[in-house]
Amino acid sequence: MGSHVKRRENQEEKYNPTKVFVREDMIAATSVLQIRASEIRQTRINWQSYLQSQMITQRDHDFIVNLDQRGQKDLPDKNPDACAEVFLNLLTHISKDHTIQYILVLIDDILSEDKSRVKIFRETKFSGNVWQPFLNLLNRQDEFVQHMTARIIAKLACWHPQLMDKSDLHFYLSWLKDQLKTNNNDYIQSVARCLQMMLRIDEYRFAFLSVDGISTLLSILASRVNFQVQYQLVFCLWVLTFNPLLAEKMNKFNVIPILADILSDSVKEKVTRIVLAVFRNLIEKPEDQQVAKEHCIAMVQCKVLKQLSILEQKRSDDEDIMNDVEYLNERLQASVQDLSSFDQYATEVKSGRLEWSPVHKSAKFWRENAARLNERGQELLRTLVHLLEKSRDPVVLAVACYDIGEYVRHYPRGKHIIEQLGGKQRVMYLLSHDDPNVRYEALLAVQKLMVHNWEYLGKQLEKEQIDKQAGTVVGAKA
Numbered sequence: 001m002g003s004h005v006k007r008r009e010n011q012e013e014k015y016n017p018t019k020v021f022v023r024e025d026m027i028a029a030t031s032v033l034q035i036r037a038s039e040i041r042q043t044r045i046n047w048q049s050y051l052q053s054q055m056i057t058q059r060d061h062d063f064i065v066n067l068d069q070r071g072q073k074d075l076p077d078k079n080p081d082a083c084a085e086v087f088l089n090l091l092t093h094i095s096k097d098h099t100i101q102y103i104l105v106l107i108d109d110i111l112s113e114d115k116s117r118v119k120i121f122r123e124t125k126f127s128g129n130v131w132q133p134f135l136n137l138l139n140r141q142d143e144f145v146q147h148m149t150a151r152i153i154a155k156l157a158c159w160h161p162q163l164m165d166k167s168d169l170h171f172y173l174s175w176l177k178d179q180l181k182t183n184n185n186d187y188i189q190s191v192a193r194c195l196q197m198m199l200r201i202d203e204y205r206f207a208f209l210s211v212d213g214i215s216t217l218l219s220i221l222a223s224r225v226n227f228q229v230q231y232q233l234v235f236c237l238w239v240l241t242f243n244p245l246l247a248e249k250m251n252k253f254n255v256i257p258i259l260a261d262i263l264s265d266s267v268k269e270k271v272t273r274i275v276l277a278v279f280r281n282l283i284e285k286p287e288d289q290q291v292a293k294e295h296c297i298a299m300v301q302c303k304v305l306k307q308l309s310i311l312e313q314k315r316s317d318d319e320d321i322m323n324d325v326e327y328l329n330e331r332l333q334a335s336v337q338d339l340s341s342f343d344q345y346a347t348e349v350k351s352g353r354l355e356w357s358p359v360h361k362s363a364k365f366w367r368e369n370a371a372r373l374n375e376r377g378q379e380l381l382r383t384l385v386h387l388l389e390k391s392r393d394p395v396v397l398a399v400a401c402y403d404i405g406e407y408v409r410h411y412p413r414g415k416h417i418i419e420q421l422g423g424k425q426r427v428m429y430l431l432s433h434d435d436p437n438v439r440y441e442a443l444l445a446v447q448k449l450m451v452h453n454w455e456y457l458g459k460q461l462e463k464e465q466i467d468k469q470a471g472t473v474v475g476a477k478a
Contacts, residue, residue, distance in 0.1 A: 084124035192232035247285035260302035276324035296335035297347040354399035370410035388426035394435035405445035
C-alpha cells in the first residue's frame, strides 16, 4: 500500500473514528484465524447425511446445498428471511465442531462480501433472541469456533444501526476482556480486532468501561506483548479517547506512564504514530481544561518531551507523526512554563513514579504546600499511602515515607489524618524492609509521627544525617 493511500486512510480514521473500514495491517492482525478459515473452506460437508438423520429439515438442506455446493451466491439477497433462519437453525441443531466451523466461515464470508447483509440476521423473523445462538458458541471448547463467532458478533453489532442489547453486549465484552487476560497468543490479535471495531461506537465504549475493560487493556500493555498486539490495543485506547468523558478519566488508569514507556521502547513507526495520537486526544478532547493541563504535566513527568525531541531529530516521512510531535511539543513546553512547584509535585505523586526531585527536599515547598495535600478529599495523601502498600520500587517507597513525614511535620493535624488513612501502619511495616534507604526513611517518618518536640527532633535528624554521611565517608575510605 502506497504511503499516500495510508495517510489518506489515517486522516479518514482521525476524523471519522466510528467509521469501520478494512486496513491491511488489520487483516494481518487476524492471520491465524484467516489461515484456519481458508483451510476449512477447502473441505466439503455431507449435508445429505444431516438430512437423513433428521438433524436438519428439507428446506434447510436445499438452501444450504444451493448456496454452498451449487454456487448460488445471491441466495442471501434473494431470500434473506430463509437465509437467516437456515443458518440459525443449523447453528442450533448441529453439534459437530468441524461442521460448525464451516457454517461460521460461510456466514463470515456472506457478511464480508457485503456489509449491508448484517440486516439479514439483525432483522430476521427468527423466533427468539438472534444473538443467543452466537453467544452460546463462545462457550464451546473449540478455539476457532469461539473466535470466528466473536468476529461475526462484532460485525453484526457494528454494521447495523440498531445497537446490541445491554445484557448481550455485557456478556460479549466480558468474554473479549477475559480472552485478553488469558493472553492466548494464537488468537489475541483476533480478540483485539473485535475490540477495535466495537470501541468505535460510543455506547459500546461505556459498556467496555463498565466491565473493567480499560484497566485490562492497560495491564496487558504494561506487560511484554508483540508490536502488532501493542498497536491494536493502543488503537483501542485511541478510539476510546474520542469521547471527552473517557479522555478525562483515562489517566486514572495510569495510561500516560504506560504509553510513555511504549513510546520510548518503540521501534515500529505505526506504534509510535498511534501512541502520539492517543496523547494528542488526551489533551484535545477533555472539556475540562484543568484535566488537559494535568495530562500535559503527566507527560512531562514521564519524560515524553525527551522522546518528542528524538522524533523531531529523526524527521519521519509520516506527516501524522510530525504534526502530532509539533502539537505535543508546543503544548508540553507551554505547560512547563506555567507549572508551579505544587503542580509538579502533584503530577509526580499521581504518576506513581516518585524520585528525589528538588521539591521533596525543599523546606520552603513543605511550609507553603503541606496543607494542600488535603485537597480533593486528601487525594495525594491517599495516593502516597497506596504507594507504600503497592510499590515494589525502593526509591518510590523511600520518597513516599519522606513525604508523609514532612506533611506530618508541617501540618498540625497531620499525624491524626495519616493514622486514619492507615499510613502510620504502612510506614512502620517498612522498618523491616530489605533496602537500607527505605528502612532509614521509614524510621525518620515514624519519628516524625511520634514526636511532640520538633526542636529536639530537628537536632536528632541533623545528628543522624551527619552520622550517615560520616559512615559513607568511612566506608569509601575502607
